[in-house]
Amino acid sequence: MSLTTAQAIASLLNDDDRAALHAIFGDRVRFDEPLAAYTSWKIGGPADAFATVESEAELAALMRHCFARALPWFVLGSGSNVLVGDGGMRGIVLRLGGAFAEIAARVDGDRVIVEAGASAGMAALTAKAASLGAIGIGSLAGIPGTVGGSLRMNAGTDREMGDFVHEVWVQSPLKPDPHPVTVQYYYRHTSLARDAVVARVTLAFERGDPKHVREEMQARLVRRKSTQPIALPNAGSCFRNPEGDKAARLIESVGAKGWRVGGAEVSPLHANFINNVGGATAADVASLLARVRRAVHDRCGVDLQLEVHLIGVFIDQAHTRDDEEK
Ligand SMILES: Cc1cc2nc3c(=O)[nH]c(=O)nc-3n(C[C@H](O)[C@H](O)[C@H](O)COP(=O)(O)OP(=O)(O)OC[C@H]3O[C@@H](n4cnc5c(N)ncnc54)[C@H](O)[C@@H]3O)c2cc1C
Known part of the structure; x- marks a missing residue:
């Protein structure tokens, strides 16, 4: 059975859903919110509801509501790897913020440890890690995503997120409280369950000379500027590289x-x-x-x-x- 366009773009939310979302998020939930502004392509129709989730408790409450009502939901990072249809998205689109944006980096013997919430930006993470001499961080520099989106995508260049991940904590409708999971990493995708929202991640790097690491990262950023149209709205590489080719x-x-x-x-x-x-x-x-x-x-x-x-x-x-x- 195929849907008509009118059915495909009709909101799935009823008044009780809207009231429940207001009770959890207050002003941080918007209804029929156009998504174009939240994607790097600046494209996309409206979400039935768009909520900014600021704590693990709020995320758990949202997951419980979605599970109880069998409502579809989607977690958006910085929208730098998605094309949202012109008809928008049914159900709830959530974006993490607040406590999920925190990053803490420290030196632990010969390693650099970075603990980051899923909505922290990769730019902030790479800058902090580089300042402590995290070897390999240059391969993640210039990726305009969040930590959660980059984990899901196993983003990277010659080295990828998965090469550095120590621990991943997620929440989901079936297990709403934060819990650690084991993830397998592949080229631009992972084994992370579709219904898992990454809440926080710990990365571990070998420690080198911070000056050298910063210089190497800077050189990569300069190279990126000259080879990619980073000032224009796009979503980076659209297609995966096939085996042995570009x-x-x-x-x-x-x-x-x-x-x-x-x-x-x-x-x-x-x-x-x-x-x-x-x-x-x-x-x-x-x-x-x-x-x-x-x-x-x-x-x-x-x-x-x-x-x-x-x-x-x-x-x-x-x-x-x-x-x-x-
Ligand atoms: C100019 C430019 C350059 C780029 N260069 C690179 C590059 O060098 N290497 C590379 O790999 N990519 C690159 N990208 C693509 C993109 O930046 C990465 O894929 C990035 O990691 C996506 O992060 P995001 O937060 O924007 O995710 P989004 O685009 O918002 O989401 C991507 C996927 O991740 C999921 N997701 C988001 N947050 C979470 C979460 N908290 N928990 C679970 N799932 C989540 C979404 O549901 C979606 O399925 C580039 C993009 C641009 C625009």
Whole structure:
């Protein structure tokens, strides 16, 4: 059975849900809140409810409500790896803040230990860790996400989050109180259960010379600036690198740099990035992703896999040829 567009975009919340969310979050819950402002692509329709969760107790209360009412929910970090559909998201979108943003870093013998809440920014975490000489932290520098999102994605470059994780604490509808879990790490994904919200993480690094570590990190940040369109709204690399190759190389080889659908453009600087160059919709980006994928499949025989997560309700994906050729 397929849903009509009207059904797909109708709020799932009733008055009791709204009252319960108000009781937990007060002013920190908004209804029918457009999500574009909370994503790095600046794209996305409204969430039935958007709540900023400031403590583990609030998260537990929310998880219990979602479980009791069988309501869908989604945890958003800084929205730098998601494409939210133009029809928005049903249920509750939550973003962590408050106590979840805390970071504490210390030297422990020949190691640097960093304890971070899931909403702490990777920029703050890498700066703190580098100042204590955390070896390898440069590989996580310049990733514009939160600790929770980066853990879920196993974000990184030559080295990844999982290489440094010591402990992960999560909360979920079935086990709302914070508890530690064991996670397996793979290329840009993990074994973390879909219904687990990362609450906090402990990372451990070997300790080196802070000056050397800071200089190496700075050099990587400079290189990133010259090779990635970091000033434009995008979500970083759209496709995962296939085994033994680079998605950007394949996309460039089919001549896709500069291809446009509506306000979405394949970056002329980095072929695996799609920029919102003005008023792009999720349908524009999805259509451009499909066009790039088709071209790489047809001309290179490689099936590119998405790295970005497509979430929510996608509507109106039909585009004319004229749009695509712009
Ligand atoms: C300019 C640019 C450069 C980038 N460079 C890199 C790079 O070098 N390497 C790299 O790996 N990535 C890169 N990215 C992609 C992105 O920054 C990372 O994937 C980042 O780790 C995502 O974090 P986030 O907080 O934005 O997560 P979001 O995009 O908000 O969410 C991503 C996924 O994580 C889940 N999630 C978020 N928070 C939690 C939580 N607390 N608990 C459980 N699940 C959670 C979400 O539900 C979603 O499924 C880049 C993006 C941009 C825009």
